Amino acid sequence: MKTSHHSFVNTTRYLLFLFGFLALLMGCNNSASKESKSSAETATSETFKDVFWNVKAIRPDGKSLDIKVFDNAGDPFDVKAIQDSDQDNLMDVKAFVGDEILPVKILVSSTQFAPVVAISNAGSAYKLEAVDLDGTRHEVIGVVRFGNVVIMKAITQKGKFYGVKAISPTGELNDIKGIKINFQDREMGLRGHDVYAHVKAMHPSDDEDSFKMPKQNKIKKGVYQNNFKDVIWNIKAVTPDGKNLDVKAFDEQGNAFDVKAVQDSKQHSFMNVRAFVGDVDIPVKIMDSEDEYAPIKAIDGDGTIYDLKAITADNVKLDVRGTSRSGNIVNVKAINENGDLYAVKAFAPDGKLNAVKGIKIFDRKVEMRVQGNPVYAHLKAISQ
Numbered sequence: 001m002k003t004s005h006h007s008f009v010n011t012t013r014y015l016l017f018l019f020g021f022l023a024l025l026m027g028c029n030n031s032a033s034k035e036s037k038s039s040a041e042t043a044t045s046e047t048f049k050d051v052f053w054n055v056k057a058i059r060p061d062g063k064s065l066d067i068k069v070f071d072n073a074g075d076p077f078d079v080k081a082i083q084d085s086d087q088d089n090l091m092d093v094k095a096f097v098g099d100e101i102l103p104v105k106i107l108v109s110s111t112q113f114a115p116v117v118a119i120s121n122a123g124s125a126y127k128l129e130a131v132d133l134d135g136t137r138h139e140v141i142g143v144v145r146f147g148n149v150v151i152m153k154a155i156t157q158k159g160k161f162y163g164v165k166a167i168s169p170t171g172e173l174n175d176i177k178g179i180k181i182n183f184q185d186r187e188m189g190l191r192g193h194d195v196y197a198h199v200k201a202m203h204p205s206d207d208e209d210s211f212k213m214p215k216q217n218k219i220k221k222g223v224y225q226n227n228f229k230d231v232i233w234n235i236k237a238v239t240p241d242g243k244n245l246d247v248k249a250f251d252e253q254g255n256a257f258d259v260k261a262v263q264d265s266k267q268h269s270f271m272n273v274r275a276f277v278g279d280v281d282i283p284v285k286i287m288d289s290e291d292e293y294a295p296i297k298a299i300d301g302d303g304t305i306y307d308l309k310a311i312t313a314d315n316v317k318l319d320v321r322g323t324s325r326s327g328n329i330v331n332v333k334a335i336n337e338n339g340d341l342y343a344v345k346a347f348a349p350d351g352k353l354n355a356v357k358g359i360k361i362f363d364r365k366v367e368m369r370v371q372g373n374p375v376y377a378h379l380k381a382i383s384q
Contacts, residue, residue: 057130085327114142147265150178237334294322330358
């Protein structure tokens with residue numbers, strides 16, 4: 001009897017512990033479920049194992065050349081595109097110099113072609129070069145700008161251009177190019193250097209490899225000029241049954257204004273998304289917020305805020321928001337009353353299709369401020 005009493009007590013204690021543990025586990029699961037929505041941006045980076053894509057110059061005969069940075073002693077170091085999430089549409093390009101992982105940028109230049117460099121923590125700039133089969137080194141440069149994109153090439157001593165690509169371990173191919181957020185030449189300053197464009201690996205464009213490159217000359221580069229006639233792409237939210245819903249910007253009075261992607265050059269792989277208010281077009285950004293989904297706003301020069309909404313056939317306004325982050329990409333969706341998410345796309349007049357995404361350039365949470373408002377990501381229409 002004494003033994004059975006102890007067994008009963010032990011069993012009771014065990015059951016109470018088990019019930020308490022299960023209750024705690026369920027509470028943790030519920031918290032994790034809620035947390036997974038509000039902290040979706042960190043989930044990918046915490047669980048995804050980085051994939052390193054090789055950065056190569058491709059000769060006309062198909063042979064690939066290693067691209068390296070060389071320090072002041074002439075020692076070579078690797079350059080890689082880093083896939084740090086489940087998306088490979090927009091990846092950072094970095095140089096691995098000793099214990100440092102260095103950003104790669106195109107610098108502002110007064111000459112025709114712009115240097116492509118890795119910038120060390122101490123402010124040293126190491127040029128990127130393609131190493132040919134015989135050991136000859138070809139400088140990697142920013143050749144020409146098309147709107148928000150700067151085409152990059154390796155250039156031989158005879159002035160021939162080789163394309164620059166990122167190649168995954170399984171053979172996928174991305175374009176290496178410079179991307180610009182600002183219209184001006186200078187994007188930012190970094191450790192004593194003026195940055196012209198940020199170097200990224202992006203999904204291949206169906207036309208950029210065919211762009212005619214300018215011949216090398218000794219003429220100084222002038223102010224960027226663009227005689228291209230803008231092509232306006234329509235922004236739509238796409239329902240599961242294939243209906244396209246207009247996306248508009250609304251002011252506080254409920255007035256609606258068009259939201260469009262603007263193709264302002266030959267390239268359409270990286271385009272601005274703008275709201276057209278009166279006679280001006282204004283930038284559209286994903287805002288920094290503690291909300292479950294990040295609000296998307298158009299902001300004009302006097303700080304007036306416009307909310308982005310998708311409009312159903314019944315004239316119901318659906319929020320358009322940044323719903324989750326995957327590396328440098330913030331997914332953008334329209335959200336119906338049931339919480340269903342609709343993709344947001346840009347449609348060209350001739351039927352071409354781009355994805356509308358938030359773009360992050362920096363590791364930091366707040367990219368910049370517009371009229372005092374904290375910006376989490378830039379809204380762009382990019383190649384899918």
